[in-house]
Amino acid sequence: MHSDKYAIIIYIFFWAARINGCIRRGLQPLRRGRDWFFDVPVQSDFYAVGGRKLLRAYWIRMLIPFGIDIPIAAAIFLSGRLLYLNFLVLFLSAFIHINHSFSVNLAERQARSIAAPQAEKPVARIALSLKPRRLRDYTNSKLEWTLALSSAFALALLTRYYLATPEHHDVRLVFGVPIFLLYLQVGILFVKRLVLAWRTPVPQSQAAEHMEAREETRKYYVRVCDWHRVGIAAAILFWPIRLSTSAGGLDRLLSTWFGIWIAISIVSFVWIEIRRQQLLTLALRVRPVKLQDFLERSEIARWPVCYQPSVPMLVIKGPHGYSLNLGNGLAHFGAAYLLGLAAVIAFLPRH
Numbered sequence: 230m231h232s233d234k235y236a237i238i239i240y241i242f243f244w245a246a247r248i249n250g251c252i253r254r255g256l257q258p259l260r261r262g263r264d265w266f267f268d269v270p271v272q273s274d275f276y277a278v279g280g281r282k283l284l285r286a287y288w289i290r291m292l293i294p295f296g297i298d299i300p301i302a303a304a305i306f307l308s309g310r311l312l313y314l315n316f317l318v319l320f321l322s323a324f325i326h327i328n329h330s331f332s333v334n335l336a337e338r339q340a341r342s343i344a345a346p347q348a349e350k351p352v353a354r355i356a357l358s359l360k361p362r363r364l365r366d367y368t369n370s371k372l373e374w375t376l377a378l379s380s381a382f383a384l385a386l387l388t389r390y391y392l393a394t395p396e397h398h399d400v401r402l403v404f405g406v407p408i409f410l411l412y413l414q415v416g417i418l419f420v421k422r423l424v425l426a427w428r429t430p431v432p433q434s435q436a437a438e439h440m441e442a443r444e445e446t447r448k449y450y451v452r453v454c455d456w457h458r459v460g461i462a463a464a465i466l467f468w469p470i471r472l473s474t475s476a477g478g479l480d481r482l483l484s485t486w487f488g489i490w491i492a493i494s495i496v497s498f499v500w501i502e503i504r505r506q507q508l509l510t511l512a513l514r515v516r517p518v519k520l521q522d523f524l525e526r527s528e529i530a531r532w533p534v535c536y537q538p539s540v541p542m543l544v545i546k547g548p549h550g551y552s553l554n555l556g557n558g559l560a561h562f563g564a565a566y567l568l569g570l571a572a573v574i575a576f577l578p579r580h
Contacts, residue, residue, distance in 0.1 A: 233311040240314045266340040268517035279343045290332040376462045386469035401578040421454040442511040
């Protein structure tokens with residue numbers, strides 16, 4: 230089976246997963262019942278008046294990724310360069326989550342203007358864990374060594390393959406894909422670092438329940454990051470095997486490899502959905518509260534970006550939505566990473 234067909238199958242599975250995600254996100258405003266709009270307490274007639282309009286607008290915003298996806302995908306199909314579907318899937322996976330975060334924030338801000346009066350008073354007492362959250366505390370050393378050694382072994386095989394007859398090999402074809410995959414590994418580590426760096430205070434009432442829900446959510450995202458890194462390491466290790474396989478056995482090898490990954494993806498999807506439901510049950514055990522604006526975020530946050538080196542936060546939640554803090558060191562690393570990603574993509578083979 231040609232690699233273009235694999236890209237089409239992945240794209241079809243992506244559509245199935247995102248439709249399921251749209252249904253799940255569409256139900257989120259009412260997950261606590263009709264007395265709530267997301268985490269904002271509302272009046273009993275909220276959904277009979279202004280709330281219905283807000284709910285409809287939220288659903289429409291969920292369709293924005295489709296508006297981006299369909300014309301670009303159509304252009305890719307018309308051009309015949311179907312491998313670009315893989316990059317489209319990667320871009321949309323990130324954009325869908327970003328769009329959803331901003332959409333929920335906007336919906337909650339709009340709901341507060343017509344919600345139940347005085348129903349969301351800021352809590353007077355909060356708790357904040359002073360225990361440092363370090364990356365190594367959420368790292369399995371055996372897993373890290375396995376990933377590092379497998380990648381080093383794959384690169385050693387590729388180097389031997391290239392040096393055997395360098396005049397017959399394209400350096401981009403031999404090393405382009407593994408370098409790209411290794412770079413993605415760095416990106417996922419960066420995402421893992423962001424997950425652990427996200428810190429917020431909790432109300433003193435039900436503090437233990439709030440912290441348990443957030444810690445379990447944090448562990449879930451860290452585990453998903455590690456799963457992706459395992460998958461990338463396996464792909465790196467597979468690349469020298471693919472290059473050294475004869476043309477006659479290549480189709481069978483790729484079909485077997487692709488079938489295994491489809492099966493793993495289906496199992497992973499089921500586990501993720503089960504785990505999400507467990508995390509939702511934990512989140513519903515605690516009542517959402519409004520925290521005091523101790524950092525005066527309404528004054529320093531300017532949508533969509535701001536520059537506040539003194540604030541130890543990458544993303545600041547202000548009165549007009551989330552603001553990316555360009556004064557944070559993680560923002561500088563993220564910008565440099567995206568520039569490097571463009572260079573790595575340019576190094577990929579053209580065939």
